[in-house]
Amino acid sequence: MNKPNILFIFTDQQRHDTLGCYGQELDISPNLDKIAKEGVKFTNAFTSQPVCGPARSCLQTGLYATETGCYRNGIALPLNSRTIAHYLSEAGYFVGYIGKWHLASTILPSKEDIEKQIDFQDKPIPPERRGGYKDFWLATDLLEFTSHPFGGHLFDSDMNKIDFEGYRVDCVTDFALDFLDSYNQNKPFFLFLSYLEPHQQNDMEKFVGPKSSREKFQNYKIPGDLKGLEGDWQENYPDYLGCCNSIDKNVQRLYEKLKELGILENTIIFFMSDHGCHFKTRNWEYKRSCHDSSIHIPLIIKGEEFVGGKKIDEMVNTLNVSPTILRIAGVDVPKQMKGQPLQLLLNKEYENWPEEVFIQISESQVGRALRTKKWKYSIRAPRKSGFLFMKSDKYIEDCLYDLEDDPFEHQNLVKDPSYSDIRKELRELIKNYMKKAGENVPEIKPYKV
Numbered sequence: 001m002n003k004p005n006i007l008f009i010f011t012d013q014q015r016h017d018t019l020g021c022y023g024q025e026l027d028i029s030p031n032l033d034k035i036a037k038e039g040v041k042f043t044n045a046f047t048s049q050p051v052c053g054p055a056r057s058c059l060q061t062g063l064y065a066t067e068t069g070c071y072r073n074g075i076a077l078p079l080n081s082r083t084i085a086h087y088l089s090e091a092g093y094f095v096g097y098i099g100k101w102h103l104a105s106t107i108l109p110s111k112e113d114i115e116k117q118i119d120f121q122d123k124p125i126p127p128e129r130r131g132g133y134k135d136f137w138l139a140t141d142l143l144e145f146t147s148h149p150f151g152g153h154l155f156d157s158d159m160n161k162i163d164f165e166g167y168r169v170d171c172v173t174d175f176a177l178d179f180l181d182s183y184n185q186n187k188p189f190f191l192f193l194s195y196l197e198p199h200q201q202n203d204m205e206k207f208v209g210p211k212s213s214r215e216k217f218q219n220y221k222i223p224g225d226l227k228g229l230e231g232d233w234q235e236n237y238p239d240y241l242g243c244c245n246s247i248d249k250n251v252q253r254l255y256e257k258l259k260e261l262g263i264l265e266n267t268i269i270f271f272m273s274d275h276g277c278h279f280k281t282r283n284w285e286y287k288r289s290c291h292d293s294s295i296h297i298p299l300i301i302k303g304e305e306f307v308g309g310k311k312i313d314e315m316v317n318t319l320n321v322s323p324t325i326l327r328i329a330g331v332d333v334p335k336q337m338k339g340q341p342l343q344l345l346l347n348k349e350y351e352n353w354p355e356e357v358f359i360q361i362s363e364s365q366v367g368r369a370l371r372t373k374k375w376k377y378s379i380r381a382p383r384k385s386g387f388l389f390m391k392s393d394k395y396i397e398d399c400l401y402d403l404e405d406d407p408f409e410h411q412n413l414v415k416d417p418s419y420s421d422i423r424k425e426l427r428e429l430i431k432n433y434m435k436k437a438g439e440n441v442p443e444i445k446p447y448k449v
Contacts, residue, residue: 209242
């Protein structure tokens, strides 16, 4: 049997509720909504790490960020890492990557054992730093450093600068369409397409949608987690939605190209994001917190078993995606990968699927969190920099939210003594997850008023 092609569409900092199939009321994502109706939507999908680089390291390896060593941004994926690209290449796939990589540079000091500083943030990335994507490469480590919303450049396999002009989402998609048009290998392809949007443009300190986004999407319904909180969502949310709408339009371009080439039925499409966005309502920037606005992500898969408009409500996270890809390719899932393939949920092959997901948080804190359908529980290491340190032996309780009564996490119950039994139960559970992630079992002190 021929193995299917795999097209993985990856966005940066996209909230799950930007899509109509997740509740967005404006007409932002008609094409992705259609794919969700034809495929499978995961309603409770969460990132394993709400920071760009660490989340990407988790997805590429199937390991927690503390295991990859990429516990924060600015740490290169170790050269001996085994990624999904390595496994798929060995299984006969042509592996390609387009867009933002964010796993090639090691910058900034750390108290952890990381390699010496190397900086490819705005330079061509040498082959050994491409995570096994050896067949096709058109990327840059930090796309926000080599481009602006309406122009910039990437680097090809031979490290040549490839310029583009036009809205960035459109241009990156153009490159992917060119790849599909020219692909004539006698083997299946795995193409990882990594957009920067809807991430803010760093040196402009704002989100930039296509022209007219602000007017087109000004009549939005304020998300419940943002309502009543300060931050910069009021000036940025329409453009943010414009970015998401542009991605949706370009997903349709890719879909139509697959259909035109006659390979749609033999191509599995993934759509997900690395993390969400809270628009400076929870801390000094956009993610790096335990809140659902930071960690709840869209995840849609269409093709082969993933059909029929199914809705999966079980708790899943980034670490489930890597083994899912390998199983599609007929590759045995390595024992070191921490997640179970999502096919098990479709086929009811599982016993005791986890009722919670575990999240590691860096940079804003050395933090850990659990998310169940009812509870959000988080801890942080006191007086430890989340940039300098990866983990700790001592934590204090930081947040407790009852998500059934308070879905938008406005009332932190961590100080309330009537929830001490709940906190005790979650405290022991999070210790078990930390142990599974290769961490020492820490001391966790209750929050003291």
